[in-house]
Amino acid sequence: MGTKERILVSGGAGFIGTHTVVQLLKDGFKVSVLDNLDNAVQEALDKVRELVGPQLSNNLDFHLGDIRNLDDLEKLFSQTKLDAVIHFAGLKAVGESVANPMRYFDNNLVGSINLYKVMAKYNCKKLVFSSSATVYGQPDRIPCVEDFELKAMNPYGRTKLFLEEIAQDLHKADQKWRIILLRYFNPIGAHESGMLGEDPRGIPNNLMPYITQVAVGRLPELNVYGHDYPTPDGSAIRDYIHVMDLADGHVVALEKLLQRNDIGCVAYNLGTGRGTSVLEMVAAFEKVSGKKLPIKLCPRRAGDATAVYASTDKAERELGWKAKYGIDEMCRDQWKWASQNPWGYQSKP
Ligand SMILES: NC(=O)c1ccc[n+]([C@@H]2O[C@H](COP(=O)([O-])OP(=O)(O)OC[C@H]3O[C@@H](n4cnc5c(N)ncnc54)[C@H](O)[C@@H]3O)[C@@H](O)[C@H]2O)c1
């Protein structure tokens, strides 16, 4: 297989980034990763290289840099011809964004605007952007359909909403832009090898990393936030999606972006279309890991929705993409990663 275009993957050392880079390299793309390692470590990219082997690793280069710094972007774009960008770089902790909104506006908004300026300057106008189901706010109806009205519930969500609108405006002003906005639901799981996975810094905010750390003994028990929701078991429902399905969704979106000139600026949900409750997730994880997870039933977490899941029709119809994996495979691969790497990419501190 000959090599294809060179793709800039911003935030490519992070959770979704590393899994996507593996699939891009396997598909024959050349990849330049730009990451400031704010929430990632170099070791993650070493694992990517190990996974794809020495030959495909020649198609991967890493640039330590920050999208908030125009010089870092200029340096990269002036030295390398980039054909398209998958833009993952950003901060994603909802609670932190409430406490420190400026950090989120600076990193996610200013950083992305810088990136788009430099992309335009170097005539690289093909973009896949990491959006989020957070743009649906507390949806009035489920499943969430792409043309629902959007709203932000917190500063993190506001950055995603603004960045979707900024992308629409960019395209309106200059039709050379081709932009795909991917709204991820709840990405979990890990590469099936157990070599790559999510490695959050500090105490995890999200359900699956928290469950994992309880299972390996790093945390004593899981707080289940809310057991009085109007759902069958009283816990909240989300649409969890295997990170490898998500990675494949990026590859198909990118292929479409490169092949078609009638993309415009368009949003797709990436989810499975199925909802799973917190307690169902605990049970599924206990089954694959053989571990009993101590849980504590707690009050609802502020700002949480009762039930959120995706309509996947548009992605199926227009991208030809559909998630392959279910909850059991997500838990299996999550456990493989966690049991092989209980302290993530680095050894026990
Ligand atoms: N994981 C989720 O639940 C989820 C859901 C919806 C959307 N998203 C979005 O997907 C993207 C990737 O998420 P992830 O889960 O892989 O997170 P992650 O934190 O693992 O990855 C983000 C990467 O971006 C890097 N980064 C952050 N700020 C940067 C900057 N200014 N310059 C350069 N690099 C920077 C970090 O070091 C990290 O490697 C984010 O934009 C996130 O908002 C994630």
Ligand SMILES: O=c1ccn([C@@H]2O[C@H](COP(=O)(O)OP(=O)(O)O[C@H]3O[C@H](CO)[C@H](O)[C@H](O)[C@H]3O)[C@@H](O)[C@H]2O)c(=O)[nH]1
């Ligand atoms: O320790 C925990 C952590 C979470 N939960 C519950 O598990 C469910 C899922 O919570 P997550 O924090 O894993 O995910 P969210 O759906 O709240 O949010 C995530 O997915 C959203 C998209 O749907 C946004 O992208 C957001 O940024 C991202 O954190 C929620 O009901 C939450 O209350 C617990 O019970 N205990």
